[in-house]
Amino acid sequence: MIDILPPGHGFYQSEFEARISRAQRIMRERELDALLLTSPHNIRYVTGFETQFWESPTRPWFIVVPAEGKPVAVIPEIGAPQMAATWIDDVHAWPAPQPADDGTSLLASVLAQLPRRFGRMGAELGREMALRMPVMQFLDLREALPGLEIGDGSPCIWEARRVKSAAEIERIRFVCQLASEAYENLTNLISTGENLRDVCRKLTIDLLQRGADAVPFLPAIAGSDGVKQIVCGPQDKDLEAGDIMFIDTGTTYDGYFCDFDRNWAVGDVSDAANRANAAVWDATEAGIAAARPGVTVEDVWRAQSVVLEAAGSLGNNVGRMGHGLGMALTEPPSNMPGDNTMLEPGVVLTIEPGMEFADGRMIVHEENIVITEDGCELLTKRAPREMWRID
């Protein structure tokens, strides 16, 4: 039913070599001798190592990206056999968990042996990142490495991840298409009276049957003539005539997310809601039209914002009108005033205008695009200008 074939899982080694080569160039520009990675997406980005075991907070994991050569793994023994099956050659493992020294001394010995040119290493200390290890252990590590400054590596990491490769875009396109078709099919599965938890269960199963790997983000919210918020749900709520149902999804394929939403009218909704919905659709259209190399994400925000203001928007609580997308559901940049990130080919963005058109009644749309040489490609199947209807 989908007109593109699923890409295979996993990447060629050349993909990882290109990633590391780019990261190492940025490290030199930023005068970093190494990067220390602890969090799932960053580790997978440079090694290809895939696991759902991140759900267990017990053991820290470390990947070191040196100034030259392949990344080095310093990880719990439980993960060593599979890490050895990636393109990484140098795998140091300890018998975790060992609360008294859960890898700290092993990691410090690996870091101490790295060549030092700048005397500085970057860790995931800054914007839109969190260290996946106890802060106290991180402070111990810093003390164990006198003469080596550990600074903020987040700008370097985000810069390395910002432009997506053809293989990455292929995965995002696939999951966007798959989720677009599942959204389209949903009116065949549900009707008025359905509980939102059951709506999500049916949609999740449909997404999995269409080839998704996982559905970690699927908030569904419904309210009379609009929604108050767009990130928490489903609750125990039955669809009633006059509701607008909003569903967003971060569905994944081979480690890459889509992130886009749809809206459904349950029976008849007010003219005001239909007008607001059309205005938000037009704002999305304006955002897509504005997105091309050489403009900033603030420009993309403005293109959407003027349409919403002309339609009488009271604002919204989302705080921006789209963002980067890739291995994470949301990545920098943010389409908002003050973010002057310049678009370039290979950047994947969400276009996400939203407006409150009456107190507590919000409508938010979202599509996913990738910037091309002369504009952008829509990765999702465009929503219709009128809401789908559930009877």
Added chain:
Amino acid sequence: MIDILPPGHGFYQSEFEARISRAQRIMRERELDALLLTSPHNIRYVTGFETQFWESPTRPWFIVVPAEGKPVAVIPEIGAPQMAATWIDDVHAWPAPQPADDGTSLLASVLAQLPRRFGRMGAELGREMALRMPVMQFLDLREALPGLEIGDGSPCIWEARRVKSAAEIERIRFVCQLASEAYENLTNLISTGENLRDVCRKLTIDLLQRGADAVPFLPAIAGSDGVKQIVCGPQDKDLEAGDIMFIDTGTTYDGYFCDFDRNWAVGDVSDAANRANAAVWDATEAGIAAARPGVTVEDVWRAQSVVLEAAGSLGNNVGRMGHGLGMALTEPPSNMPGDNTMLEPGVVLTIEPGMEFADGRMIVHEENIVITEDGCELLTKRAPREMWRID
């Protein structure tokens, strides 16, 4: 098909009052004026606030547990409407994302107004916890609060979460039963030649249809006569005669996990594998028999370990033989030498012996229990002593 009814979603306010009252008692004992919480499970534990939006790393969220009274929320505007629908009254929100000051000054002003008795606050800085905010922002916050020490609150938080209430146990029991029946049913859905990705897809759909909320952890691994590791998978691998298929699951209901595994023989496996499997089953039995109030988790480890050593175990790469379980897939304590945590009624544990019986051939079993007044209750449906068979 399941003989217990699903509990409703959500908890009575009295549950949260009891949690906060216990946490505040422990805070006094540990001389903490407040707890600062940033991570999903801790925030949900004290507020009931549920979202899948944690997938977005963009915005930090903060909950402050003061020495007396209800928790206080300091959160992005996008979450404010739903936080206001919990039992929390005091919700401060800012228009995130604002990279230059993403809640730091608002949080500092809330913290500065708290009564100070000890001059110390606890944050998620220690064992089996990670701060969900940029470390640089955390260091800025510390500087903005002169005279207030921010120390390790993790031991206090884990102590508060360790003993589960009847309502929490009811949820874990439900999801354990549901997953037990899905495991039992799996041989009806698959056969030799099936790809492990399809096995996981079918099992996930079955778990959802039986009433699970989500299946965030479902590694499936298969290898000739045993597995090398138990945390990464599924890969693109077809089941072949002679394989042992291992599946573990952390399936959730209303925010609570099960965490247990099963093993299947694909056609005929070796006598050595069958003997090892029986020994690991016996070790599980010994662990369950040993678990009761007044013994330590090291005792529970030893009871399992002696059975495995007698059976010729070469060790394993898991590092322990079970652990705590609740809102996280793994929680302290660890069933291993050196962990002297004393068991008491209401503690939920996994019993998880594993042995390598030949090079690269490991068998691991797992069941979930809750400690009772005079022993323990098995929450899962006990695995059969012989592996299930797939033809």
